[in-house]
Amino acid sequence: MSPDALRAERRQRCVDQMERAGIDVLLLGREGNIRYVTGAHRLWLAGMRGWAPSCVVVRRTAAVHLLSITDCGLPPEIPADRLYPITWNPMNLLGAVATIEGVADATTIGVDGSTPLMRDLVAGVLPNARLVDGDGILRAARRTKTGAELDALRAATRAASEAVSVGFERLLDGAEPALVEGAVRRRAAELGSTAVSAPIDVTPWSVAATTLLDGYEGAAGRVTGPPAERVDALRSALTAACGPGERLSSLLDAYGACGEQVPPGIVARGTGVGAEEPVLRASGVRGDEVLEPGMALVVRAAVAHDDVWPGTVEQVLITGDGREVLTTG
Amino acid sequence: MQDQDLGLLLLTLPGNVAYATGITAAAADADHVLLERLRVLVTPDDDPRVLDAEVPHAEVASLVREQAPDARLGVDDLSPELSRLLDEAGIAAIDPSTVLSAAKAVKTAEEVSLIAEAQRINEEAGALVREACHAGVPATDLTGLFLEAALAAGADASVVDPIWQAMPASVADGPFSVTGWVVFPTATTGRPFETGDVVWVDTGISVDGYLSDYGRTWLVDSDPTPRQQDHAQRWRDVADRVLDAVKPGATAADLTRAAQEAGEDRPWLPHLYLAHGSGTESAEMPFVGTDLGPDFDATIVLEPGMVLVLEPVIWDDGHAGYRAEEIVVVTDDGWQALSSLPHEPFT
Numbered sequence: 303m304s305p306d307a308l309r310a311e312r313r314q315r316c317v318d319q320m321e322r323a324g325i326d327v328l329l330l331g332r333e334g335n336i337r338y339v340t341g342a343h344r345l346w347l348a349g350m351r352g353w354a355p356s357c358v359v360v361r362r363t364a365a366v367h368l369l370s371i372t373d374c375g376l377p378p379e380i381p382a383d384r385l386y387p388i389t390w391n392p393m394n395l396l397g398a399v400a401t402i403e404g405v406a407d408a409t410t411i412g413v414d415g416s417t418p419l420m421r422d423l424v425a426g427v428l429p430n431a432r433l434v435d436g437d438g439i440l441r442a443a444r445r446t447k448t449g450a451e452l453d454a455l456r457a458a459t460r461a462a463s464e465a466v467s468v469g470f471e472r473l474l475d476g477a478e479p480a481l482v483e484g485a486v487r488r489r490a491a492e493l494g495s496t497a498v499s500a501p502i503d504v505t506p507w508s509v510a511a512t513t514l515l516d517g518y519e520g521a522a523g524r525v526t527g528p529p530a531e532r533v534d535a536l537r538s539a540l541t542a543a544c545g546p547g548e549r550l551s552s553l554l555d556a557y558g559a560c561g562e563q564v565p566p567g568i569v570a571r572g573t574g575v576g577a578e579e580p581v582l583r584a585s586g587v588r589g590d591e592v593l594e595p596g597m598a599l600v601v602r603a604a605v606a607h608d609d610v611w612p613g614t615v616e617q618v619l620i621t622g623d624g625r626e627v628l629t630t631g
Numbered sequence: 632m633q634d635q636d637l638g639l640l641l642l643t644l645p646g647n648v649a650y651a652t653g654i655t656a657a658a659a660d661a662d663h664v665l666l667e668r669l670r671v672l673v674t675p676d677d678d679p680r681v682l683d684a685e686v687p688h689a690e691v692a693s694l695v696r697e698q699a700p701d702a703r704l705g706v707d708d709l710s711p712e713l714s715r716l717l718d719e720a721g722i723a724a725i726d727p728s729t730v731l732s733a734a735k736a737v738k739t740a741e742e743v744s745l746i747a748e749a750q751r752i753n754e755e756a757g758a759l760v761r762e763a764c765h766a767g768v769p770a771t772d773l774t775g776l777f778l779e780a781a782l783a784a785g786a787d788a789s790v791v792d793p794i795w796q797a798m799p800a801s802v803a804d805g806p807f808s809v810t811g812w813v814v815f816p817t818a819t820t821g822r823p824f825e826t827g828d829v830v831w832v833d834t835g836i837s838v839d840g841y842l843s844d845y846g847r848t849w850l851v852d853s854d855p856t857p858r859q860q861d862h863a864q865r866w867r868d869v870a871d872r873v874l875d876a877v878k879p880g881a882t883a884a885d886l887t888r889a890a891q892e893a894g895e896d897r898p899w900l901p902h903l904y905l906a907h908g909s910g911t912e913s914a915e916m917p918f919v920g921t922d923l924g925p926d927f928d929a930t931i932v933l934e935p936g937m938v939l940v941l942e943p944v945i946w947d948d949g950h951a952g953y954r955a956e957e958i959v960v961v962t963d964d965g966w967q968a969l970s971s972l973p974h975e976p977f978t
Binding site for chain 1: 643644645646656657658659660661662663664665666667668684685706707708709710711712714715724725726728769771772774775776778779780781782783785788789790791792793794805806807808809810814816817818819820821837902903904913918921922923
């Protein structure tokens with residue numbers, strides 16, 4: 303499927319969800335949501351910034367508008383007349399948003415975040431609109447992956463696997479962690495993956511990475527030495543625990559069944575245009591989440607060894623009758 | 632906080648959390664950071680209370696209700712759910728950015744030395760990458776080389792997808808510009824460099840949560856023409872005039888005035904700034920020359936310990952232009968440079 307069709311499907315999912323929730327206009331500021339509805343290749347910046355309405359979706363016109371000074375890196379369905387420029391003056395920003403066709407007469411506006419200032423300014427500029435949760439509908443749209451999205455995840459994971467292999471060779475040669483990480487980042491960048499989703503995890507026995515390629519996340523890891531056998535057994539058990547109708551917490555059960563401690567941090571989470579909900583940690587909060595076909599997860603198999611957690615990550619797709627491991631090699 | 636009469640702050644943005652607690656979030660993708668985010672409750676008297684990502688919004692809201700003495704809360708990020716819960720609890724959410732930016736703008740000696748260290752590492756990696764910037768090399772290969780070199784030199788992470796933008800000769804050559812001014816920055820692609828490319832470089836790395844900012848103009852397999860040397864000379868002149876004005880008590884308006892003394896008309900990108908602060912965020916207060924305008928600039932007063940990244944731009948439409956960045960800390964009687972390398976291949 304072409305990238306055009308991929309984006310059209312995602313936009314349609316978003317607009318369908320807006321329809322269902324009775325939302326006229328979405329004001330988006332979270333990077334993943336913006337990536338999902340626009341498909342724009344924007345400058346990647348680490349971390350999370352103050353919320354601002356950087357992207358506007360209007361249900362009536364199905365048009366996507368973006369805060370940008372250029373159409374460079376943007377798909378053709380966001381032409382120049384749907385851009386509004388960067389400004390440091392929040393009043394001017396909201397003023398620009400209010401002039402977008404379909405915004406001024408919206409009665410229900412979904413936002414995926416806000417700040418006290420932005421909330422007040424939106425209320426001032428659009429006094430007749432009610433502000434509602436717009437993050438939930440994006441979460442619903444992003445929860446299962448389309449066929450084209452799976453192709454994008456596979457491509458990203460192929461690049462991640464190749465980059466991890468290069469770093470793993472360095473690790474086997476005895477290189478310092480920073481040099482192993484550098485080798486992964488270098489090969490990934492040469493393959494077009496210049497940004498990471500999460501920091502690269504290097505231990506004396508393992509390399510695990512989640513990288514971003516064309517807006518989609520790839521995940522791969524390699525492990526060697528004494529922990530390797532335990533990690534492999536754990537990985538098999540975790541993979542087997544992924545299936546339609548299973549609870550997310552069954553992954554914690556798999557850790558238990560292998561006699562392994564659950565590592566600190568995220569054990570499994572959704573994957574798509576980056577890290578996504580649902581998230582599973584050792585506490586089991588959100589463990590009731592039921593897996594369904596089309597969901598894709600990044601699953602971490604890590605074991606306690608010499609005060610560190612050597613392990614791997616892999617991408618697993620929930621299918622109609624089981625699961626498919628997207629990470630190869 | 633006391634200046635703004637705020638009894639309680641709830642911080643979520645990593646730059647603010649790092650400032651309040653010293654806990655630095657990983658330099659990861661925004662959505663990963665969102666899932667891993669810490670929230671911190673700050674009162675004027677007690678140690679900050681750190682809440683991990685699993686503490687539900689409802690619990691955060693009830694902690695706030697217990698602790699906010701006058702039902703006022705400074706909060707830097709509102710998820711839709713938290714926003715609703717605070718409303719229901721009768722808590723007035725207030726924007727804390729004035730409090731935070733005022734506190735963050737002035738750096739301690741330790742903060743300055745981390746910024747200087749980050750800058751040193753960035754410059755070392757940058758100099759190495761410049762040697763590899765040749766015709767036929769895809770820009771993403773430079774990214775790989777840069778990331779490898781920066782990590783080897785001691786960087787914790789890269790905080791921005793490194794920019795190696797081949798500039799058009801004129802704005803009309805594209806990419807399309809909403810403002811009519813030259814477009815910068817754009818995201819790096821696999822486009823191979825070509826002989827004679829004028830490349831605007833912008834990179835940033837972190838050391839213990841403090842950031843560098845490295846900007847240069849490189850030429851691909853060519854020596855500067857007299858016209859290009861003139862661009863660099865004019866840039867130097869603007870930067871020197873601005874630096875002459877940097878001292879405690881000077882305002883941002885004094886700096887924009889100095890930048891235009893030699894006849895250059897607003898020699899910086901109008902959608903960005905002539906200069907900005909840097910610390911736990913790549914661009915933070917003090918901002919100089921934004922579209923907030925001269926009245927805003929006049930309210931920004933430099934103090935010792937403020938870190939400034941100067942980024943004038945000389946644009947000569949039809950012949951591209953020159954952009955570089957210099958980073959300084961304001962001292963008791965002027966400034967001290969935190970960046971050092973010469974602007975090769977320019978003199």
